[in-house]
Amino acid sequence: MTPLLSVRDLRVTFGSTQAVRGLSFDVPAGGTLALVGESGSGKSATALSILRLIEREGGRIDGGTITLHEEDGPLDITALEEDRLRALRGNRISMVFQEPMTSLNPVLTVGNQVAEVFVRHQGMNRKKALAAARNALESVRIPEPQRRLLQYPHELSGGLRQRVMIAMALACRPRLLIADEPTTALDVTTQAEILSLIRELQAEIGMAVLFITHDMGVVAEIADRIVVLREGRKVEEGVVDQVFRAPKHAYSQQLMAATPKLGSGSPNPPSPGPRLLEVRDLSTRFTLGRGLFEPRRTFEAVRGVSLAIGRAETLGLVGESGCGKSTLARSILRLVEPASGSILLDGQDVMRARREDLRSLRRHAQMIFQDPYASLNPRLPVHALVTEPARIHGTVSTRDQRAFAAGLVRSVGLEEDAVDRYPHQFSGGQRQRLCIARALSVKPKLIVADEPVSALDVSIARQVTDLMLELQEREGISFLFISHDIAVVERVSHRIAVMHDGRIVETGPSQSVLRDPRHPYTRRLLASVPRPEPGHRRSAPDGLPTDPLPSSTPEARLREAAPGHFVRENAA
Amino acid sequence: MLRHVLRTLTKMAVTLFAIVTLVFFATRLSGDPIDFVVGQGITQEDRELLTRYYGLDASIWEQYWRFLGSFVDGQFGLSFVERRPVGEIVAERIWPSLQLLLAGISFTVLVSVPLGILAAIHRRTWIGSAIMTIAFVGYAVPNFVLAVFMVLIFAFTLNWLPVVGNSTPWHFIMPTIALSGTLIAALTRFTRNAMLDVLSQDFMRTARAKGLPEHTVILKHGFSNASITVLSVLGLQIAGLAAAGNVVVEAIFAWPGIGDLLVNAAILRDFPVLQFAVLAVAFAVIVVNGAIDIAYGYADPRIRLGSA
Structure with a gap:
């Protein structure tokens, strides 16, 4: 049987760098092929080449063929002129991109953006196209499609925006859908919904899917075949089950090993000792009202949270975007001002500390952020960057700075000559190591890490979490580790707290919470995590509990369900 | 809204x-x-x-x-010089000024928006560099210099265009160009930069992936976003145009507007007129900026809905 799409010996270059070096693969009609690799492996360049959008991004197809087998004969996309390409794009082949936040036009209504596909490819007039757009939104299970037509992208959640992207891509019932990391920017529960939606629609339309991802869990969930890419070359290809069970190439094995798997155990708890951090009934509010003519509204991001972290202990804080976990982290360091509650750090009262005392308190608690690109000043050399907190606190002089920096970068596994370089000369993982080195410069007792590995490739993320575990062992540092990725949290945390809607709904020893989840929200979260085991595939949407969550009232208390394992009681 | x-x-x-x-x-x-x-x-x-x-x-x-x-009561006191109500004097002068201002703004937008978009699309070719060079030179020429040169060439030497007053459409050509010269140069640069920002956005790639023709991608998806920046720059610049530009240009072309009145009132120390002419200019600036604020709401739904 002829495949729908054949890529042969594809070569793509960006300037003088080769992004894709002689790649060949087939996408069978109606099947799903996963293109897997880490950043820089050439997977996105391949996807953009198939739509011939690569030239727009500054790349060039240097050789090879991309053949689409249409009913009326094969079509070589690399040799097609612009007119014919435009008739193909969004019609026969369409694409869903990674970032639903930025991939939709912010100043055009959703209806307008979906309808224009029908106007363009099916010659409909505006009225008919809008009606078709309504149906398209309905077919991707968007509630209240009629109302959505008039809404703008910023009024929709990330999951809904990605559904709009899919509705747009599937408007003309394409034969091939290219999905470039379509769920990477989404929460796990949303990710699970989007994946099952793509699978259902694939069956409905009978289209083929080329799925691009770095996430093995997602691959196991959705793909039939898998192509593993590294540095623009195919290192392994095969049926998903087979590659997962027995990866042949060393790189595939390494990738499998680095993928965090839920249920692979947590570190042993430290010996019980005095508490380092104790937070009680902490609440933080934001004022939303603006200007003279509008009423002030407040939004409570953190609602009466209590938690404690012992010395050399890691508390993993899990929750979806918007649940208040970052605000909680910042409130603990008083980077945002909490409204009420108490915070004791190493026996000192953070809430009552005056401005100048706060500075010395912060020496004991440092923070690491998600985006290592944005959190390092690009104009400072590394020796100035990593020693900055120490200089602020006066624990190192400018004269000793370089020697001190050399020690710091060595302790995070970088070469000493790194001290004279600038942030842009490092990779993402190395930059996150620099952020950790910077935090270490004041010998903190607590490090608050807000999604520290979410922007990194799996193998790099693994190395960074290994480094954090090692530092804990060596220096006895406590961590508040915030992530939406439960498998990563499990690997590093002694205890876990699950946050939902500004409250902690469940907390306890990691294994107790993960093996025996009590709160419905925790259960739903765990059910949504894609597992990198192909046998585990969920049977479409009914695999997910979707019943409405009971809303917990402020009076609801945490009840001890098992030793050290607390669950928020529901009002009902 | x-x-x-x-x-x-x-x-x-x-x-x-x-x-x-x-x-x-x-x-x-x-x-x-x-x-x-x-x-x-x-x-x-x-x-x-x-x-x-x-x-x-x-x-x-x-x-x-x-x-x-x-x-x-709409009188605003008596002019020291003419012994007439100030309101009456200024009312006669407002419409010619407004006409010139509107002509200047329309001409500016009609010229600089297309030029700016072209310069952004062709940023790597000679077209882009040529537009930017002209804009750069244009920005450096003050409007009274431009006015004087135009008068010398088109009125005195070639005798093509009239200089004094506002009686025919031909009278509008030189004052309009003199008034908008600097603004065109500035707005072209701003439009280009705004478009460059937009061209690299993810949603532009989405638009192309839908198979839309290039002009739809550039105008509908690109310029609709860039227009927000262009509008705000226009709002800021018009204030200067209405206040300073009009006075100079009206004086040179003896345009019977507020600017001309202001200059004369200052020379003759006609206090009530001067005071009210300043207010009239301020009023014009406020009205134009208000109109742009409202237009801003149309261009950017996030502002209209009072979020973000």
Whole structure:
């Protein structure tokens, strides 16, 4: 049987760098092929080449063929002129991109953006196209499609925006859908919904899917075949089950090993000792009202949270975007001002500390952020960057700075000559190591890490979490580790707290919470995590509990369900 | 949307009131107006007579109250020179000024928006560099220099265009170009930069992946976003145009507008006229900026809906 799409010996270059070096693969009609690799492996360049959008991004197809087998004969996309390409794009082949936040036009209504596909490819007039757009939104299970037509992208959640992207891509019932990391920017529960939606629609339309991802869990969930890419070359290809069970190439094995798997155990708890951090009934509010003519509204991001972290202990804080976990982290360091509650750090009262005392308190608690690109000043050399907190606190002089920096970068596994370089000369993982080195410069007792590995490739993320575990062992540092990725949290945390809607709904020893989840929200979260085991595939949407969550009232208390394992009681 | 318009109108009213108050107290603080108007060398009796005549014997609050009242009856006091109500004099001058200003703004937008978009699309070719070079040179030429050169070439040497007054459409050509020259140069650069920002956005790639033709991608998806920046720049620049540009250009072309009136009133020390002409310019700036604020709401849904 002829495949729908054949890529042969594809070569793509960006300037003088080769992004894709002689790649060949087939996408069978109606099947799903996963293109897997880490950043820089050439997977996105391949996807953009198939739509011939690569030239727009500054790349060039240097050789090879991309053949689409249409009913009326094969079509070589690399040799097609612009007119014919435009008739193909969004019609026969369409694409869903990674970032639903930025991939939709912010100043055009959703209806307008979906309808224009029908106007363009099916010659409909505006009225008919809008009606078709309504149906398209309905077919991707968007509630209240009629109302959505008039809404703008910023009024929709990330999951809904990605559904709009899919509705747009599937408007003309394409034969091939290219999905470039379509769920990477989404929460796990949303990710699970989007994946099952793509699978259902694939069956409905009978289209083929080329799925691009770095996430093995997602691959196991959705793909039939898998192509593993590294540095623009195919290192392994095969049926998903087979590659997962027995990866042949060393790189595939390494990738499998680095993928965090839920249920692979947590570190042993430290010996019980005095508490380092104790937070009680902490609440933080934001004022939303603006200007003279509008009423002030407040939004409570953190609602009466209590938690404690012992010395050399890691508390993993899990929750979806918007649940208040970052605000909680910042409130603990008083980077945002909490409204009420108490915070004791190493026996000192953070809430009552005056401005100048706060500075010395912060020496004991440092923070690491998600985006290592944005959190390092690009104009400072590394020796100035990593020693900055120490200089602020006066624990190192400018004269000793370089020697001190050399020690710091060595302790995070970088070469000493790194001290004279600038942030842009490092990779993402190395930059996150620099952020950790910077935090270490004041010998903190607590490090608050807000999604520290979410922007990194799996193998790099693994190395960074290994480094954090090692530092804990060596220096006895406590961590508040915030992530939406439960498998990563499990690997590093002694205890876990699950946050939902500004409250902690469940907390306890990691294994107790993960093996025996009590709160419905925790259960739903765990059910949504894609597992990198192909046998585990969920049977479409009914695999997910979707019943409405009971809303917990402020009076609801945490009840001890098992030793050290607390669950928020529901009002009902 | 209605809320956005109401909010903008309220802000305009508050700003206008603040300016009226400021102008009143600023002029009172600058000394006795009688000294300004007639200077020294009059008898004490005449001075008292004049003080009463102009109502300057009342307390400052009463004068302020009366000043506000003069807005309500639409007279705005008497001109020292022409002995006519100021409202009448200024009313004659507003329409020609407004006409010139509107012509200048329209011409600016019609020229610089397409040029800016072209410069952004062709940024790596000679087209882009040529546009940017012209814009750069244009920005460096002050509008009175441009006006004088145009008069020399097109009126005196070639005898193609009339110079004085506003009687025919031909009279509009040179003042309009003189008024908008600098602004065109500035707005072209801003449009180009705004478009460059937009061209690299993810949603532009989405638009192309839908198979849309390039002109739809550039205009519908690209310029609709860039227009927000262009509008705000236009709003800022128009203030300068209405205040300073008009005065210079109207003086050169003897355009019977507010700018011309302002210059003459200043020379003749016609205090009430001067005071009100300044207010009229301020009013024009506020109205234009208000209109742009409202247009802004149309261009950017995030502003209209009062979020973000």
